[in-house]
Amino acid sequence: MVTPYNYLSCRLAAVHSRHSNQYIKMSSQAEIARARIQQAYHDIGEPVFNAAEFTLIKVFIDHKAFDVIPDEGDIAVSELAAQIGGSEEVVDRICTFFISGKILKSTAPGRVAHTEKSRLYKFDQPTAWLYIHMFNNVFRSFAQMPDYFAKYGLASPQSASVTPLGLAHGYDNRPAYDIIVANKVVHKGFNEALRELGVMYSLKGVYDFSWMQDALASSSRPAIVDVGGSHGLALRDAVTNNRFIPAERCILYDLPQVIENTTKNVEKDQDEALQKVQKVGGSMFEPYPEAVQGALIYQFRRVLNDFPDEDVVRTFQTVRKAVAPDSRILIIEEMLNPKRIPMNVGLDICLMCAAGKRRNAAMFSELAARAGFRLNAEFQSVNGQFDDFGVLEFVVA
Numbered sequence: 133m134v135t136p137y138n139y140l141s142c143r144l145a146a147v148h149s150r151h152s153n154q155y156i157k158m159s160s161q162a163e164i165a166r167a168r169i170q171q172a173y174h175d176i177g178e179p180v181f182n183a184a185e186f187t188l189i190k191v192f193i194d195h196k197a198f199d200v201i202p203d204e205g206d207i208a209v210s211e212l213a214a215q216i217g218g219s220e221e222v223v224d225r226i227c228t229f230f231i232s233g234k235i236l237k238s239t240a241p242g243r244v245a246h247t248e249k250s251r252l253y254k255f256d257q258p259t260a261w262l263y264i265h266m267f268n269n270v271f272r273s274f275a276q277m278p279d280y281f282a283k284y285g286l287a288s289p290q291s292a293s294v295t296p297l298g299l300a301h302g303y304d305n306r307p308a309y310d311i312i313v314a315n316k317v318v319h320k321g322f323n324e325a326l327r328e329l330g331v332m333y334s335l336k337g338v339y340d341f342s343w344m345q346d347a348l349a350s351s352s353r354p355a356i357v358d359v360g361g362s363h364g365l366a367l368r369d370a371v372t373n374n375r376f377i378p379a380e381r382c383i384l385y386d387l388p389q390v391i392e393n394t395t396k397n398v399e400k401d402q403d404e405a406l407q408k409v410q411k412v413g414g415s416m417f418e419p420y421p422e423a424v425q426g427a428l429i430y431q432f433r434r435v436l437n438d439f440p441d442e443d444v445v446r447t448f449q450t451v452r453k454a455v456a457p458d459s460r461i462l463i464i465e466e467m468l469n470p471k472r473i474p475m476n477v478g479l480d481i482c483l484m485c486a487a488g489k490r491r492n493a494a495m496f497s498e499l500a501a502r503a504g505f506r507l508n509a510e511f512q513s514v515n516g517q518f519d520d521f522g523v524l525e526f527v528v529a
């Protein structure tokens with residue numbers, strides 16, 4: 133029987149025998165075109181499927197699907213779908229994708245089980261919170277970057293109010309932190325990710341607070357004001373590792389909603405050191421309340437890299453009005469040092485989403501000088517293979 137396919141093959145064979153050279157040329161051109169497309173699919177496939185994987189892991193985290201899969205043994209996809217309130221059809225498609233990417237494993241047709249990777253996405257695991265934060269505030273912002281640059285020009289965002297993050301959340305003109313704080317779900321993801329990261333940046337063995345002892349003994353002025361201190365983890369680190377710093381003379385200073393949230397958590401956790409710490413709501417861009425003036429130390433831990441240069445200058449100018457002549461300003465940040473930790477270069481692009489940037493001592497010094505501060509000392513934690521955080525100590529110039 134002559135089918136359309138073998139009719140075509142016969143015709144091609146005939147043409148081939150008549151014009152074999154021409155055919156070979158055509159066929160090799162077709163092969164080249166096919167190879168080129170295959171290469172293009174391969175090149176684009178990897179980032180696209182990585183993006184799909186990231187997105188679908190976020191979807192499964194949101195629906196607590198990784199929590200429903202038992203720690204031991206497996207579960208039928210239909211049962212998983214029923215428990216998370218999804219259609220079996222879509223849950224099956226997502227599971228098939230995860231099996232092919234080795235996120236989940238298949239134990240029998242229609243059944244799935246955890247891998248070591250997928251266990252990290254269970255509710256309240258640090259990885260899950262980082263996924264939620266990175267998805268909401270970074271990944272969604274990346275997708276807005278082409279539109280952002282088309283609209284505002286190819287330049288780093290100059291204002292924290294006009295950012296790719298803003299576009300990702302539907303705002304043309306609203307400060308990135310307002311956006312995060314105003315959305316309960318986004319704020320929770322951000323906060324929990326911060327809490328997980330917070331313990332990484334201990335100053336023990338990096339910065340020596342002992343110079344404070346005389347000044348603390350001879351006055352009742354505030355010891356440390358932790359500006360943008362969030363959960364208070366930096367203050368807890370300072371007071372527990374330096375018993376001469378009285379917790380009640382330390383002040384956690386952050387946006388009012390953040391202070392409200394931290395106060396609740398501190399009470400709930402019965403955290404003794406943080407219960408004693410004073411908690412004051414306010415903004416580093418507004419004049420500091422009297423209670424927060426004249427401290428020995430004003431520290432900004434992982435705050436300023438979230439802001440563009442002009443805001444950093446504004447922050448220095450505002451705190452300059454609150455300091456005493458002998459106050460010291462500590463900037464505790466991951467420093468931009470691409471030759472040591474290449475990941476910082478990637479994180480610099482993440483910060484760009486909200487108009488922030490990674491900086492080094494020279495960059496901070498230039499901004500601080502515009503507000504009348506000079507770099508007094510630099511301390512670097514060089515032991516980590518992952519992070520590159522350091523402390524810059526500024527004094528009044």
Ligand SMILES: C[S@@+](CC[C@H](N)C(=O)[O-])C[C@H]1O[C@@H](n2cnc3c(N)ncnc32)[C@H](O)[C@@H]1O
Nearest residue numbers: 309330360361362386387390415416433434435
């Ligand atoms: C990346 S978090 C760092 C938190 C904390 N310092 C730490 O190291 O874990 C930045 C903090 O800056 C605070 N922040 C943002 N804008 C602020 C402002 N205008 N005034 C005071 N704090 C602010 C945020 O609420 C948040 O707690």
